[in-house]
Amino acid sequence: MAGTLTSRRNVLRGLGVTLALPFLDATGPLRGAARIEGSTAPVRLATLFHPNGVYPPNWDPEGVGRDYKLSRILEPLAAVRQDVSVISNLGTGAKGHVGATSSFLTGTPLHKKAAGRINTPSMGTSLDQFVAERIGQRSSIASLEVGTEPPRSGGENGLAISYANTVSWRSDNTKVDPEIEPQAVFDRLFGVSKKTRQQLADEASIIDHVLEDAKQLRDRGSQTDRHKLDEFLTSVREVEQRIDRNLSPTDREAEWKPLIEPELYRPEAGIPETRDEHLRQMLDLIVLAFQTNSTRVATFMMAHGFSRQNFTFLDGVSGDHHSISHHKESPELTEPYTLVSRWYVSQLVYLVEKMKSIEEDAGRTLLDNTIILYGSALKNGNGHTTQNLPILVAGRGGGKLNPGRRIVLPEETPITNLHLTLARAMGVETDRFGASMGPIANL
Numbered sequence: 001m002a003g004t005l006t007s008r009r010n011v012l013r014g015l016g017v018t019l020a021l022p023f024l025d026a027t028g029p030l031r032g033a034a035r036i037e038g039s040t041a042p043v044r045l046a047t048l049f050h051p052n053g054v055y056p057p058n059w060d061p062e063g064v065g066r067d068y069k070l071s072r073i074l075e076p077l078a079a080v081r082q083d084v085s086v087i088s089n090l091g092t093g094a095k096g097h098v099g100a101t102s103s104f105l106t107g108t109p110l111h112k113k114a115a116g117r118i119n120t121p122s123m124g125t126s127l128d129q130f131v132a133e134r135i136g137q138r139s140s141i142a143s144l145e146v147g148t149e150p151p152r153s154g155g156e157n158g159l160a161i162s163y164a165n166t167v168s169w170r171s172d173n174t175k176v177d178p179e180i181e182p183q184a185v186f187d188r189l190f191g192v193s194k195k196t197r198q199q200l201a202d203e204a205s206i207i208d209h210v211l212e213d214a215k216q217l218r219d220r221g222s223q224t225d226r227h228k229l230d231e232f233l234t235s236v237r238e239v240e241q242r243i244d245r246n247l248s249p250t251d252r253e254a255e256w257k258p259l260i261e262p263e264l265y266r267p268e269a270g271i272p273e274t275r276d277e278h279l280r281q282m283l284d285l286i287v288l289a290f291q292t293n294s295t296r297v298a299t300f301m302m303a304h305g306f307s308r309q310n311f312t313f314l315d316g317v318s319g320d321h322h323s324i325s326h327h328k329e330s331p332e333l334t335e336p337y338t339l340v341s342r343w344y345v346s347q348l349v350y351l352v353e354k355m356k357s358i359e360e361d362a363g364r365t366l367l368d369n370t371i372i373l374y375g376s377a378l379k380n381g382n383g384h385t386t387q388n389l390p391i392l393v394a395g396r397g398g399g400k401l402n403p404g405r406r407i408v409l410p411e412e413t414p415i416t417n418l419h420l421t422l423a424r425a426m427g428v429e430t431d432r433f434g435a436s437m438g439p440i441a442n443l
Contacts, residue, residue: 020140020190020292021217022232022360041360042138043398044290044370045426047128047299048351049104049167050344051097051307052325053378054390058338061086061406068406073338076346077392082404083352083367084394085443089409090418091387092377096157100377100386101164101305102175107416107434110163124172127373127419127433132297133170134428139295143168146185146282147178147301148275149309156306164305167377178301181270182281186240189285189294228359232291239284275309283351290366291358296426302344305377311340325381337381345392348374352394371397371422387412393422393443400425401443409440418443 011020054073062069068086070077077084094100094109102110105126125133128143136142151162168176179185214233218226272278279302286298303309308320317324317336324340327333355367372394379385388411394403409417416436421443423433 020294022228022291022293022358041364041366041369042293042296043400043426044296044298045128045131045422046286046290046297046351046370046372047105047167048302048348048372048374049101049300049305050302050341050374050376051101051164051305051378052321053376053381053385054341055327055334055337056380056388058334059341059390060088060388064406064408066405073341073345073390076342076349080349080352080356080394083356083396084348084392085401085403086406087391087393087409087418087440087443088406089388089411089413090391090415091379091389091412092415093412094377094386096159096384097306097378098156098159098161098164100384101167102169103386104167104375104377104415105299105419106169107414107419107436110159124169126167126169126299127423128168128297128299129170129176130419130433131423131426131428135296135426139293141188141289141295143176143297143299144185144189144286144289144295145176145178145299145301146285147180147304148278148282149301149304149307150180151177152304152306161306166301167305168299178299182272182278182285183270185282185285189289189292190236231358235284235291236288239281239288275311275313279347280350283347283354287351287354287358287366290355290370302347311336311343314339314343322381325378327382329382341390348372348392348394355395367394368396369398370395371401371425373418373422389415391415391418393418397422397425407440407443413437413440 058072059074061071061074070081074086092100092103092107092109094103099109102108105128106124108124128145132143145166145168147165149165151165154161156164163175166175166177168178170176179188214229218229221229272281282300286300289295289298303321306322308322310320311317311324312319314336317339319336321340324333324337327337351372352367355370355372356365358366360366360369373391374394375389375391377386377389379387379389393401395401396403414435414437416434417438417440420430420433420436421439423430424439425443
């Protein structure tokens with residue numbers, strides 16, 4: 001086994017595998033990280049993007065503050081409402097799916113210049129990349145970008161629809177496309193190279209190769225550390241086993257059935273066949289990435305910004321998401337549109353509950369040490385409106401956030417005000433983000 005116990009305090013090693021550890025008492029405090037007073041764990045930022053907007057009458061809650069009434073779409077939040085705030089009246093002024101998607105984390109819509117060059121004006125860096133550039137060196141992966149759909153072809157208003165594949169921009173001209181295959185994300189997090197994966201092909205789990213290191217650390221750790229380590233290794237093994245099932249499904253050809261569009265074919269190897277399983281695996285990987293401090297910034301494109309994902313697996317839904325978002329106020333479409341939006345909110349609830357169940361230190365949970373920004377770049381898919389966006393913010397951000405409320409801001413408040421507020425909660429010292437007019441008070 002390589003290294004001493006001291007060098008293993010933050011990672012487990014064995015036979016070509018490096019497994020980053022969650023925060024344990026034995027690892028000591030972190031330097032230079034935004035964190036809760038008395039805690040050694042840093043603050044993390046996760047962004048969850050969903051496409052095609054919502055049906056406003058079924059999204060907008062009644063009331064303000066802590067006594068607001070959950071709307072129909074937001075009803076899944078009931079169990080975690082004290083951990084989530086609803087933010088009203090944020091907007092971008094963008095146009096179309098492509099422009100709106102690109103503006104979700106930048107605040108500046110993608111547009112086409114007269115010369116035909118696609119660019120973004122002024123501050124084109126997205127919130128996640130802005131934060132990662134300043135704190136990314138404190139973890140092995142500066143930022144993690146994951147998704148569920150590959151880029152699409154075609155155009156909208158002179159812009160390539162493929163640009164709606166991501167909300168992450170390193171600069172005006174550099175977009176960051178998400179990784180959509182769970183195994184590739186897993187291997188990146190835990191240092192499993194292609195060569196190592198081939199060498200370990202006959203083994204049940206990469207955990208088997210770090211167990212000797214884990215045993216030494218466990219034997220010398222506190223009771224709390226032993227519990228955290230056992231819980232963590234179990235989570236890693238469960239996620240890996242689920243990913244392995246993607247690669248070796250039973251009778252895959254017989255089980256798969258075409259969906260609504262004839263060009264939709266059997267998913268590529270490694271991509272889960274069901275949409276809910278794909279999303280849950282990616283959410284679990286984000287949790288593992290945060291637990292191990294592999295990264296402190298993660299962005300999840302739950303679907304392409306111009307997504308035509310089929311949702312017939314939901315009772316009461318027929319057709320693809322984009323088509324039903326153009327509802328023209330027909331109840332036959334607003335109802336399934338609402339059901340899809342509720343389903344997306346339920347994915348946030350899954351993430352919140354999972355993070356809330358993971359203890360870190362000083363009596364806090366992973367959720368206490370995390371900021372989750374959730375929302376869509378469109379308010380109403382029917383008219384492509386981009387004011388009063390459907391935005392939720394979850395977690396306590398190391399004590400910087402006070403969730404559990406509906407916060408109604410002045411109309412047409414730029415979304416960059418929220419970006420600025422969250423960047424500062426992540427420990428980034430800045431007075432401005434894009435076209436921001438100032439931070440949001442008492443978020």
